[in-house]
Amino acid sequence: MSSEERPALHSHTFRLSYGETDPAGILYYGTWFRRMESVLSEFMYLEGLRQDELKDRFGWWMVTRATECEYLIAVGLFDEIRLELRVGEIRTSAFVFEFRMIRVADGVLVGRASVTDVTVSPDGHPVRIPVEFRERLEEWARR
Amino acid sequence: MSSEERPALHSHTFRLSYGETDPAGILYYGTWFRRMESVLSEFMYLEGLRQDELKDRFGWWMVTRATECEYLIAVGLFDEIRLELRVGEIRTSAFVFEFRMIRVADGVLVGRASVTDVTVSPDGHPVRIPVEFRERLEEWARR
């Protein structure tokens, strides 16, 4: 089952406002990232994993290595969008959060993004994903 | 000569502030995008090509199709960064703006990004890059 067929782990629904679209009513390409950050941080928080506490609680934390975003369909001012979060590929020390942007009015997929994170030691060197966190990631990937 | 060896077309230098870094002093991954938008828009403006006037002046305009960003080195609060713009690959109807983030203190490349734009008709369908704009892009790519 591809990740896109599973229900989202978490989502936010919001209406695009002036500050998120340009004079032609087109989405600024940076808009999704702030929104993605917010959905992901809230999901982690609700799962009991505040990112600002990982280092102290577990001796590892996570940093973002790469992001990618595709703008598939033009969206504009006042469109209502649902931003969905899922877990994608899980590798040795890296793992991927996948985001899909759906226009609520017609269910059309208007954008798609991924954020690749790496688990790192307190001083920032990549480490194997710790066993317990890997289990969480795998559970999220099956949910 | 690779694009990275040419001088930048335009750049902004700025110091990362609280709103751009997280509680661990790590850059928010969305931070670069707002900055990239600003460097690119100012460059186009200084070249006489306001993006909000393209449609009326020339009968075509440009939309962003994809973005990619790599975070190579952790940067943090109060680091001074130079964000450089260059033109990358030029295809049939798509072209790439390349961005490099350099830590001013030591000249280290800390991040790298690309924005893929497409020239479109007034109603938003991809069109071949118009000849005159292609010449501008090629001139920028050689500059």
Next chain:
Amino acid sequence: MSSEERPALHSHTFRLSYGETDPAGILYYGTWFRRMESVLSEFMYLEGLRQDELKDRFGWWMVTRATECEYLIAVGLFDEIRLELRVGEIRTSAFVFEFRMIRVADGVLVGRASVTDVTVSPDGHPVRIPVEFRERLEEWARR
């Protein structure tokens, strides 16, 4: 009946995220403004008054003359906040939107802000609030 005893005209509820708080977990003072803009724009939109169409539809539009904000109680990372919109004072050519920030967990008022707008002619000179819009404002103030 003071404006604070009336139900809100519109509100958004959201959880403060990393990008909205500083390294001490304290709210950035600019955070509320983006959120206020979003609540107000959506309210106007839902009332059939897109701000970007006022000039063409009615021959007047509105600009912001002043803003004020008080930070009453420290809020921080992951606090859930309800941002409420009401109409305040209505003068000759100016009128006030009032915002209240309530911490959802305990109903405490944590912040308060106002935005003073002015109705202007197409070229930006203040004009008396047009009769029909004044009626809308007064209806909102009683709602």
Next chain:
Amino acid sequence: MSSEERPALHSHTFRLSYGETDPAGILYYGTWFRRMESVLSEFMYLEGLRQDELKDRFGWWMVTRATECEYLIAVGLFDEIRLELRVGEIRTSAFVFEFRMIRVADGVLVGRASVTDVTVSPDGHPVRIPVEFRERLEEWARR
């Protein structure tokens, strides 16, 4: 000598971009705040006073109590603006940072803002401005 006649303590000059102006090319009212935060934080940093270290170094820190902003003249897309910082009134436990926004092309004052901060104990209760910091504030106010 009024504060406005003294040279600025610090300033940033920048060109307003799409993300800072609305579809009518008018400044978003929240735009100045992010910029003010950045000028003030950099000033404090250059003076050896990182706000995120105050609590640990000195046993006090500062929080924002109120902000005010007036939009005097409409500015728009691609206007170049100089944002100037000065120290204003110094009271018992509160002090004011004053900001002025100048349009570079003609030197016109287009906006004006103030941020009122309070010195607080580590647990966030207002305290008298500590003597050494008061001396810094007074020196800044004379500079």
